[in-house]
Amino acid sequence: MSTRVLVVDDEEDLCEILQFNLEGEGYEVDVAYSAEEALKKDLKSYQVILLDVMMGKISGFKLAKMIRQEMKLSVPIIFLTAKDGENNTLTGFSLGADDYISKPFSVREVIARVKAVIQRTRSEGGYEGKKLTYREFELDDAGKQLIINKKVIELTKKEFEILYLLMDNPSRVFSREDMMNRIWTDEVVVMARTVDVHVARLRKKLGKYGHYIRSKPGYGYYLEHE
Template sequence: MNPYRILVVDDEEDLCEILQFNLETEGYLVDVAYSAEEALKLDLSKYKLLLLDVMMGEISGFKMARMLRENPKYARIPVIFLTAKDTENDRLTGFNIGADDYISKPFSIREVLARVKAVMRRTAVAEAQPEEEKLLE
């Protein structure tokens, strides 16, 4: 069983349901928020990954990610954008904000799962490095 908790933030309920089902099938613990405002009311520090839509209500996914990157408590939480905004400028904006990956809609759920696993692997390696460095001292 996978101990990682993921937050899906998207205003499309059907898409959230599909993502939640497939991620839970892979063993992840998944919560859903249907807006950035709803997500920002949660204790985000318990999540190992955020899947964010860009185009949502008052606070866009870009704005939410920017807010997270500016907050030391949440700055290191990996973010993958899942969005219909697929121009080169959109992708570059996402990466410049600090996205760990950017997936354009429509997408293959298998590809999303593979990218989630890849980000989780990189995060686990990055988190383990300080411990390894301590052991070498």
């Protein structure tokens, strides 16, 4: 799942710069030039909202309050304020809070914040401690390990990601391309056969359960129906 970010600011230049850079980081970026425009979006579909405090009729604060109080959304919000701070190097931390950045800010800084916020919400919400199960498999996301009948099986990152994908959507067939898109970042391009090799290694580690992962010739891989 790609991470979606919404930028709400009436300065078009700024929006473009942010959009360009955040997209460069692999985020899917949407832009709104006013609070009204932002309200037309499906706000709950974003992982982070960057919000200018000073804007046309409806201020960023009002919008934030609407988002929180009326729409009852808990999307993390990062405020952009015009008060110029000097050098904001920042890394504070506390769970569940929004944040603010003073203009002028460096793009680097914004990206750092966005990453931090996403990181935080990831490890906070249902993501942490998430355990996927399929037959005798128990995939422990926090521990990045697989447990089969109380036995721990260590997986490499790629193996973990492949198994995670499959167990998250059992009985769905994933083409090699699907997997490449989901598991490998855009900059990295690998051969389709590479997927096969990883699946083979994963199967080997699964021992007698290896055949739970099945291949459908011409289509891809999937988990056998329970």
